[in-house]
Amino acid sequence: MAGREDGARRTEGESTAETTADRSWAWGLLDHLRPTGRDVRRVAAWLADTLGATVSLQDETGALLAGTRIAMDEDLFTDLVTGRIASASWEGEERCLRLVRVERPRPAAACVLAVSRPTPLDRRASEILVHTAQVVEVLLRADETTTTGDRLRRAASDLRLAILQLLMVEDTVSARRVAAGLWPGLLDTDTACVYVLECEAGQRDRLVEECLHLTAEQALVVRCPAVDEHVIVVAPGEDEGRTLTSLAGRHPRTFIGGSSRQSLAQTAGAYGQAVSALAVAHFRPDKAAVYAERTHPERLMDPAALREWTARALRPLDTLAHHTRAELLATTRLGLEFTAVSAAKVLGVSRNTVRARMERVEALLRTDFSDLTVRAVTHLALNHQVGLDGAAGSGTGEQAPRARLADLMAGPAVQTWAHELLARLDADSRDLRRTLRTWIAAGGNSERTAQILGMHPQTVREHVRSAEPVLERQLLSAGTDLYEVVLAHLAVGDLRPPVLDPAKPDHPDAPVHG
Structure with a gap:
């Protein structure tokens, strides 16, 4: 049985209670790794409360990422950011300062986690600080990964919109060229159907992801730039259309309208048909409609x-x-x-x-x-x-x-x-x-x-x-x-016909004389 430093013997109950008290902070720190609690600002606040200290997290430029700004020596700060040293301590009459380098995903430079309090950090406080720095590093890497993923998703979304806009102005050659680099075979077709899906604005991102998944990215799925509740899909194949139509039945307040099959150059016209069909879908039990091929003049x-x-x-x-x-x-x-x-x-x-x-x-x-x-x-x-x-x-x-x-x-x-x-x-x-x-x-x-x-x-x-x-x-x-x-x-004959360009005698609607 281990003894105390003063030579007094410690009972098993005392040892367990003391260990539990020493390690209770670990559970609080682990909570910050849960999906709902991943925020370096909350971690900094928790560390400040746990250690009874002022805490700051600053990036390589000195910008404050979390906590309260702490004044520190510029040369010492630079040494930590550049990796010359991993940690540093400083004790004065009124405060004690501990600085720890926190790695960030490249190419970003490291951060500095600083703790300042009136008394020096003991073994327990130092251990908490070291583990907290590791948690902050994990969270920064997770944030960077999430940010990169979001950036890539936004770029892909912007490219899909650009392709749709090219199709809308009949520039099918450029649309195919843009699509070929990222989604080979997407527009290797002469005809397609356009679908417009409607849902609540707050559910649109979910609907977009589901459309991408169901079509295996073999259809052009675009967040409508004009209507926040709409998703536009240009589907080259028949299977994609049937799959998309099933979404209306599976989700409440979700409707879908589809066009007839059109050439890619007629995407704008097909879009108009889909919007017209969407209006009809609101009155259908299955919440889906395809543009009626009625007789056009x-x-x-x-x-x-x-x-x-x-x-x-x-x-x-x-x-x-x-x-x-x-x-x-x-x-x-x-x-x-x-x-x-x-x-x-x-x-x-x-x-x-x-x-x-x-x-x-x-x-x-x-x-x-x-x-x-x-x-x-x-x-x-x-x-x-x-x-x-x-x-x-x-x-x-x-x-x-x-x-x-x-x-x-x-x-x-x-x-x-x-x-x-x-x-x-x-x-x-x-x-x-x-x-x-x-x-x-x-x-x-x-x-x-x-x-x-x-x-x-x-x-x-x-x-x-x-x-x-x-x-x-x-x-x-x-x-x-x-x-x-x-x-x-x-x-x-209920309305007078318009005269287009009456100044031109050879115009098809100019009056005939003689």
């Missing part, structure tokens, strides 16, 4: 005439450099489909840039996008131009018949479609058709429509909202649905 028009009209309508843009023209067309297409603010966030540019590009297109086409009929007709031309594979603007030759918008709308298939669509509104006694027609002519402005019809603006909005389920199209949000309804009104 452009599919009912004479293909040759539509091609020729599109080429002539967009001909003023042919004088631009190819990349400038593509940028303006892609931006305008998104700007017509969504708000300028949303389009700007999706493209990664300012809203002023979006407006400036659209104003340039307006100037070149000599038209006014504040007119809903102009927006609808321009939207028709831009969307059809995407499918021309670069032939838009080349025309169909001098011998091709001169196509006019009125000719496109006069076809029997278009006429039947338009009359059947708008006839759905006739059953409502509130004359929704008149309200909707006037609202479109007023540029979608409820106040102006109310003045014309002599009703309250809220009544106008209620009429337009009531027309949405009848027509099965969203009207209060600009986009494909609204523009199709505008084209239907143009086809039946």
Whole structure:
């Protein structure tokens, strides 16, 4: 049995109690290694309380990382940081100082953990300080690893967004080049489906990680820059789409809308389809919807005439450099489909840039996008131009018949479609058709429509909202649905057709004389 230094014999009970008291600090220190307690500032506070001292942790520049700043000799501090010495002690009349070097992950330099108190550190206090320095070193390494991991995840997220933005402006070559370096084979496809998933904003990071895991990173998963609750996924394969759709059923308040299969160059259009489908998903029991392949007016028009009209309508843009023209067309297409603010966030540019590009297109086409009929007709031309594979603007030759918008709308298939669509509104006694027609002519402005019809603006909005389920199209949000309804009104003659660039006598919609 061990004896005391004074020669008195220590009983087993006394030894156990004394050892427990000496080691109780270890349990407190270990608590700081738990996942919920890993914070060097809390460790410094614990050490100060345990030793009855002032504690500081400073980096190589002298910046305070934790605790309370302690004055110390600069040369001594430098020797510790550079590794010339591992620890140092200093005793004065009013305070005793102990300094310990704490390693950090390279390339960062070491830190200095300092303890200052009126009395010197005894064996127990010195042991606590040494072990605390080891815990601080572990926490600093863990923080650095976590920071590096977070930095890599942010970089990967930024790259995925950059790829999406390139696809949105039809730059598929650059998008594939960026993707190939990190995700080989990701865009080795000509077509893909776009999905938009919606969840609570606070759950989006979790949803992104789950999408990445379920698709084995074989789909482009992006945090939507325009809507905090949305995740955008460009899925080349069919399996990824089915897997993603299952997420809506497994998680509460999670919805998904998907596009039809589109070429990569039509990613912007597919995104619009997915957003439209997402709105429908909110009313589905399974919280999932795919864009309905309903009959679109452009599919009912004479293909040759539509091609020729599109080429002539967009001909003023042919004088631009190819990349400038593509940028303006892609931006305008998104700007017509969504708000300028949303389009700007999706493209990664300012809203002023979006407006400036659209104003340039307006100037070149000599038209006014504040007119809903102009927006609808321009939207028709831009969307059809995407499918021309670069032939838009080349025309169909001098011998091709001169196509006019009125000719496109006069076809029997278009006429039947338009009359059947708008006839759905006739059953409502509130004359929704008149309200909707006037609202479109007023540029979608409820106040102006109310003045014309002599009703309250809220009544106008209620009429337009009531027309949405009848027509099965969203009207209060600009986009494909609204523009199709505008084209239907143009086809039946309820609205005057817009005249694009009337100053050009050869323009497809210029008046014919003689």
